Amino acid sequence: MTETLYQNLNLFNGKDDGIKDHCWFLVDDQSGKIEKLGNGAAPKADHIVDLHGKYVMPGLINVHTHITFNQFTPTGDTDISQTRAVVRAIKNLRTLLKSGVTYIRSCGDIYNIDIVLSKLINAGELTKVPRIVPAGRPYSMTGGHGDMPNWGYLVDSCDEMRKAVRRGIKRGAKSIKVMATGGVMTEQDFMDDPQLSAAEMHTAVVEAHHKHLIVSAHAEGNPGIMNAIKAGVDSIEHGFYVNDQEIKLMLKHHIYLTPTLGGAWKINTYGDKTLPKWEMNKMHNAFSDLVKNLSNAWHQGVKFTLGTDAGCPYCFFWDTPLEFEIIAKKLHTSNFASLLMNLHSAQLTKLDDHYGTLEPGKYADFLVLDHDPLKDLKAVQQKDKQVYQHGKRQF
Ligand SMILES: [Zn+2]
Ligand SMILES: [Zn+2]
Structure with missing residues (x-):
């Protein structure tokens, strides 16, 4: 079992108002699910992806x-x-x-x-x-x-x-x-x-x-x-x-x-x-x-x-x-x-046990944006955003 750590990101988790700064989350590479999520000191992992302070929100x-x-x-x-x-x-x-x-x-x-x-x-x-x-x-x-x-x-x-x-x-x-x-x-x-x-x-x-x-x-x-x-x-x-x-x-x-x-x-x-x-x-x-x-x-x-x-x-x-x-x-x-x-x-669609928010236990379907979507909804329209499904980058 290997794990990938996404770190140095600002998180909109899909359900709580506000951005959480300096977050990280750990994804199980086999299941594609988020195992742990937090801010501050990050745990060790097999692979590390630094998101350079960009904004992450659910797919x-x-x-x-x-x-x-x-x-x-x-x-x-x-x-x-x-x-x-x-x-x-x-x-x-x-x-x-x-x-x-x-x-x-x-x-x-x-x-x-x-x-x-x-x-x-x-x-x-x-x-x-x-x-x-x-x-x-x-x-x-x-x-x-x-x-x-x-x-x-x-x-x-x-x-x-x-x-x-x-x-x-x-x-x-x-x-x-x-x-x-x-x-x-x-x-x-x-x-x-x-x-x-x-x-x-x-x-x-x-x-x-x-x-x-x-x-x-x-x-x-x-x-x-x-x-x-x-x-x-x-x-x-x-x-x-x-x-x-x-x-x-x-x-x-x-x-x-x-x-x-x-x-x-x-x-x-x-x-x-x-x-x-x-x-x-x-x-x-x-x-x-x-x-x-x-x-x-x-x-x-x-x-x-x-x-x-x-x-x-x-x-x-x-x-x-x-x-x-x-x-x-x-x-x-x-x-x-x-x-x-x-x-x-x-x-x-009754997918909410697995999708729709970014939390431990949910699939790592997420977007990486240059700007804060809560400040300006145009941020979500970014054409070259990164798109991940089950922890795998698609675009
Ligand atoms: Zn129609
Ligand atoms: Zn119609």
Whole structure:
């Protein structure tokens, strides 16, 4: 058994406000876990890495990605072969990792490619990519938000949902994604179109929870957000029109919200250049409302997770770190509170026993930055940051 000592670093451990100066931690090279952590005199080790007073924080956990999508197209470009989708997914995973994302939860990928890749990653056959909590293909009503080529399972009753989710879990889904409303990216619907019924989504929740898996709902408007909450999902994705009544229930039932605000902001700011009018009209009409509604949910105490919708238009695979800054600026939060979204991502995905903070017993997934992220969230956006997974440097 050999050990590596990382020393001379300033630590943001992912859960406590403030930087601890002059820290060190010792990683077991075999397990990739942190064994000891402290400051002052460091213990002996087989290998020593001097981080020269740089800032260390936990690797990022992005809980809303579509690695098989093409971020440069208006609708994800899902009508492609499996081979192309695999190549695209691996390229996107590398970009995520380089930006600092060491774990993702996918929110629906064509051909279940996220499931296949996560199995390869867990077997050690695919490296230098983030680990994955895969959703496989999402669940949508016919003509709904997931009704795109090679993407959603189309289900139109509780029985169809039960069978489809059981099949998805059998194939290896570790998270279930349902479509509660229309969305920005689908021409045939709107954010306030309710889609899957509360009963259909509840069927998915029952099946997923039997296997201790989480369920996320794409839910942008009402009454779809309320339907998803009543169905018992674990996270509301987007939640653009979340209201006081829903916020109360989300707090009561510990339902997380993934705002994907950076992507919405980018589409709203830059989308006119390349996106079709029908898509831009939806975002322009909604943007100021969604900032107000998300701000209301945040300040009432709903736990927000870090997720970017990477793969959708203007939701770039390198932009996960930007989400912290956009949230802090638009929702008027502290830098620390914004960074806590990463911990909430670990909690939502039940990875928090092993990931999300830097403490003894946790995996050494961490970033090395030149500047203090608590002082300036732009520090996390550093392009040439160092990225480690299980104590091994990847970038
Ligand atoms: Zn969505
Ligand atoms: Zn999405």
